[in-house]
Amino acid sequence: MTGWRHQTLGRNIDRSKPLRFSFDGQDVDGFAGDTLASALIASGQRILGRSFKYHRPRGLWGMGAEEPNAVLDVRHGSEHWPNTRATLARAQDGMTVTSVNAWPTARGDMFRLMDLAHRFLPAGFYYKTFMALPWRFYEPMIRRMAGLGRVDPSCAPRADVAQVSAECDVLVIGAGPAGIAAAKAAAETGKRVWLVEESSQLGGTLRWRGGEIGGTPWQEFAAATREIVLAAGGRILTETTLWGAFDHGSFAAWERGVPERHWRIRSTRTILASGGIERPVWFANNDLPGVMSAEAAFHHLILYGAAPGRRVLLAMASDRGVPVARALTDAGVEVTLVDARKTPVDCGVPRVTGRIEAAHGRRGVDSATVNGKRIACDTILCAGGTTPTLHIWCQAGGKLDWDASRDMLVPRPGTAPMTVVGAAAGVLDLETAVEDGWAAGSEIEATNRPAPKSPPDHVFRPDPSLPGRQWIDLQNDVTLKDVTLAAREGFSSVEHLKRYTTLGMATDQGRTSNFAGLTAMAAVTDRTIPATGTTTYRPPFQPVPLRAIAGPARGALYHAPKRLTLEDMHRAAGARFREYGGWLRPATYGAGDETTVARIEAQTARQSVGVFDASPLGKLDVIGPGAADLLDFTGYVRMSTLKPGRARYGFMLSETGIVYDDGVVLRLAEDHFLVSTSSSHVEGVRYRLEDARQDRIGRGRVFIHDITQGFTTLTVTGPKAREMCRKAGIELPDLPHMGVGQTSFEGSPMRVARISFTGDLSYELSVPANLAHALHDRLDTALPEVGGCWIGLEAVLILRAEKGFILIGKDTDGATMPHDLGWGGPRTRREDEYIGKRSLFTPEAQGDKRRQLVGLRVRDGDAVIATGSHLIEDQGARRSLGFVTSSCFSPTLKRPIALALLENGRDRIGGSVQVFNDGEVRSAEVTMACAFDPKGEYLDG
Incomplete structure (x- = not known):
């Protein structure tokens, strides 16, 4: 049956x-x-x-x-x-x-015939088998066999999964008895508590085991907890999987209900009450249908009325299996306890002392061997002990200790920023678990943790002496013999065991198999469990649909570009928008061919004045007594010597010495810097600064704030820049080139920086975003009076190319170092440490064939060089010496100009090089990168 x-x-x-x-x-x-x-x-x-x-x-x-x-x-x-x-x-x-x-x-x-070949498919067989022939021979077959499911391309996933960020005072993970006690205690102190539970109801094992909390039915306690948590401004999420623990008290959770939501939760305190998992019992053929967790059978019977069979053997080594046996008996199931303990307690259920040695049956259990005798049954329930669920603890950096008195791995105190309570901490007694949770919620030390005792009377372990196959990992078909084989072949590290046998790599993340594999490896290698070690747990805690993580970020919303505060004003002026560095920005203004319009705008800016929206440039506030030290360590150019009211250009390098970003740093006060980054690198630079802040400088000595989207920056550039600002009613402070000051605009401070990306006199005017439209109107009104115009980014790119100013990622590649760009001074002069320093002195970094930034000039009247063209020698083999990074027609110089990375480029200045593209070879002169105003005379207007 x-x-x-x-x-x-x-x-x-x-x-x-x-x-x-x-x-x-x-x-x-x-x-x-x-x-x-x-x-x-x-x-x-x-x-x-x-x-x-x-x-x-x-x-x-x-x-x-x-x-x-x-x-x-x-x-x-x-x-x-x-x-x-x-x-x-x-x-x-x-x-x-x-x-x-x-x-x-x-x-x-x-495919069930595959089992007949199991002798030829042991652990690690794929490492030894698929080497005789080229991989392309095996790949089609393996791909057809691999994978558990199939994605149907015709079924579009839901796109309405909301992405919600939230914060709370106390996050309680798990709503079993310890979890609801912790939530209630914390909420009673006035804390905003979030209680996250994977199932649809509060209570955990109380839902089928029953019980009282504080002398009242547990249902009343849970209802009171709900009421108090919500009244204190907290939230209760059921049918929600908290799947990942990340830095700084942040967690990710997937709510499966309606509406479906993906939560990003940041908490001040975290209490983990994730419970425990019942272990299997190991015997021959322990994978047959009908072999089931005793706790699961109890759960399904009480909550859903679903009984697993009519004749049940229940294997156990503790009293936790007794309530299961009684409930099944009361439901009309014939139950026999197979008790492995030497001195079991009589519980009124038929009992056999010993252990199950084998299960029998073709398509499922029909009998079992116990103490050498065959007993008819249709179901075998296993109560093999409890393993605390500590995945989230380990994801947060927590370590584990082996507790032989409880036969379990328990959390090592102080190794992760959370408190573990209840069964997750190895506390299985209801009264003690509730006290444990209450103490954690009240922020007092638990006084009733279980005291160490002698090891249990009996613990279940895989037994190599039993004949037949004992299954350790049910999904990936790992047996006890596979673990033994891995040890014999030298893969005795638990991480090697995991990868050699695929133990614990199934979609259940080894919940039922990791402990067995660990204990089996410890036994066959004659080591203790602590010496054997544990594997690493990583997010997600359980599989999460990609649609939940992606949310609405698909189609037009996938990596949606950021938008300017003044987008409506630019559109009204006839701007044509394109995406640059993740921002939607004006490319040109007005009708006509885009290339022609860009040249006209660039020429107008050189002759009179041009205004462009520079708001996307990163603005990172770096504040505090350690700010200068932080920027010195993370930057190639020293910033601690910069005086307040001045700005300096610099680079940020990777640890390999490669140029990651460039930008200008403004020192607004002794302890206040503003880091202006490339528009596409704002987040990346912030992360790098944050890493160094935490690891080297200290969190209390410096603070970093991204204020990019809180301010609008309009740049006025050209020989008539001062005149135009004056006509717009903007009183400019007296600033030298690379000077920073402040003036008043509409009753609020306006930051003025005399920084040029065009080579002409330029003023960057920055105001809070709520004043952006007022600043735009002032400048827009004054522009016609000086013969100027709004210019798009295409014109700006022409102006910067004329000046030889670079764009990171366009005029650099994954091998470019600062001395390749002509910035070798800090490399030779700086003696202090900074990120990337060591890499600048490797043999590769000091090689004599590095690609260096240069300019290229073709004969007057020749066409513009194609960007990406390869540079080759005048004679000899056609070997690439570099490539063209930027190229355009200069309306100022009336000829094509180009920038390139060229092998030994600086030594080649004044010579020639061949430009190869699409089968055509042209000749170009190698020049300095700066084609316009190399002495900088135009910077003063």
């Missing part, structure tokens, strides 16, 4: 609302509230999937994210959910559910 539905049990289902879905072509009946797992159990379905390598039949094991077997393909209407755990998916009327890794069905899988 297999699974069936109890007539009265099932508090989570509504029997007045029946539903029906199909599984592998067969109709399955259920009720509203059912999960796919509970409906399949109650319908008698045993084979729900096939294992990955050998295609052995697999049935349901667990009740949540730990489920390794029942991974299904689910369709409902236009929705498609590949690789869905049956334990976490609500059953809905009309669903089409199919098994994965099987054809045509899980029950009749044609």
Whole structure:
């Protein structure tokens, strides 16, 4: 006999609302509230999937994210959910559910013959087998066999998953008894508490085990917790998987309900109450359908009325299996306890002392061998102990300790910025777990943690002396013999074991297998469990749909460009927009050919004045007594010697000495700098500054704020720049070139910086974004009076190319160092440390064939050189010496100009080089990069 539905049990289902879905072509009946797992159990379905390598039949094991077997393909209407755990998916009327890794069905899988070849497919066979022939011979076959599910390209994922950022005082992860106690205690102190629970209800194991908290039914305690948390401004998220722990108290969570949301939560304090996972029991053929977690059977019976079978053997080594046996017996199931303890307690349920040695059956369990005797049964339930769920703890940097008295790995205090309570901390007693959670929520030290005791009477371990295959990883088909083979072949490190055997690399992230693999490796290598070590846990805690992480960032919203505050004004002036560095910016203004218009705008700016919107340039406030030290360490050019009221150009390097970004640093006060970055590198520069701030300078000595989008910067450039500002009613401070000052505009401060990206007299005028339109109107009114115009970025790029100013990523590549650009001074003079310094003195960095920035000039009347053209020698083999990085026609010089990275470029100045492009070879003269005003006479207007 297999699974069936109890007539009265099932508090989570509504029997007045029946539903029906199909599984592998067969109709399955259920009720509203059912999960796919509970409906399949109650319908008698045993084979729900096939294992990955050998295609052995697999049935349901667990009740949540730990489920390794029942991974299904689910369709409902236009929705498609590949690789869905049956334990976490609500059953809905009309669903089409199919098994994965099987054809045509899980029950009749044609690939089941793979199991006959298991002797020839041990752990690591792929490392030894797929080397005899070229990889292209094996790849098509392996790709057809690999993977558990298939993505249907015709099913578009939902695009309405909201991305929500939030913060709280206390984040409680898990709403079992310890979690709700912690949340209630914290909320009663006035804290904003967020309680996140993966299931649809609060209570954890209390929902099926029952119990009282503080002398009252647990349901009343949970209801009071909900009321107090919400009244204090907190939030309770059910059906929400907290899947990742990240730096600075930030977490990611996926809410599966309606509406579906992806949360980014930052908390001041975090309490982890994630519970524990029941371990399997290991015996021969312990993977057969019908072998199931005892706690999962208890869960499905009480909440859904789904019983796993009629004749059950329950293997256990502690009293935690006793309530399961009693509940099944009361439901009419014939239960026999197989108690491994030497001195078990009589609990009124038939009992056999010993352990299960083997399970038998072709498509599922029909009997078991216990103490050498065959016992008929249709289900084997395993209560092999508890493993604390500490994935989130480890993701946050937490370490683990081995507690032999409790036979479990427990969190090492102080190694992660969170408090662990309840079963996650190894506290399994209800009263103690509640006290543990309450103490954490109240921010007092727990006084009732379990005291160390002697090791348990019996602990389950994989037993090499038993005949037959004992399965460690159910999804990836790793056996005890595979672990032994890995040790024999030298892969005894747990990380090597993981990769050599694929142990713990399945979609359940080793929840049911890691502990067994660790203990088995410790046994076969004669080491202790602490000496053997543990694997590394990384996000996500369980699989999360990419649609949840992506949210609406697709199509036109994928990496959507940032927008200018003055976009409407620019459009009204006839601007044509293009994306530059992640920003939508004016390319040119007015009608006509874009190239021609850009040249006219550039010429107007050189002769009179041009105004352009420079708001996208990064603006990072760096403030504090350690600000100068931070910028010296992260920059190539020393900034601590910069005087207040002045600006200096510099570079930021990678650790390999490569130019990452360039920009201007403004010193506004002794302890206040403004770092102006490339528009596309704002976030990258901020992250690099932040890393150095935390690791070297100290968090309390300097603070970094990105104020880029809080200010609008309009640049006035050209010989009539001063005159135009005066006509616009802007009183300019008396500033030298690279000077910074302040004036008043509309009653608010305006920052004025005399910095030029064009080679002409220029003023950068920066005001808060709410004054952007007023500044625009002032300048727009004054422009015609001096014969100027608005210029787009295409004109700005012409002006900067005439001057030989670079764009990072365009005039540099992944090998460019600052001395390649003519900036060798700091490299030779600076004696202090800075990022990238060591790499600037490697043999490669000092080689005599480095590509250096130069200019190129062709004969008057020749066409513009194509950007990307290769540079080759006048004679000899056609070998690339470099390439053209920027090229345009200069309306000021009335001829084409170009910038290039050329091997030994500076030594070639005055000579010639061949330019090769699309089969055509032309000759060009190598010049200095600066083609316009090399003495800088135009900077004063």
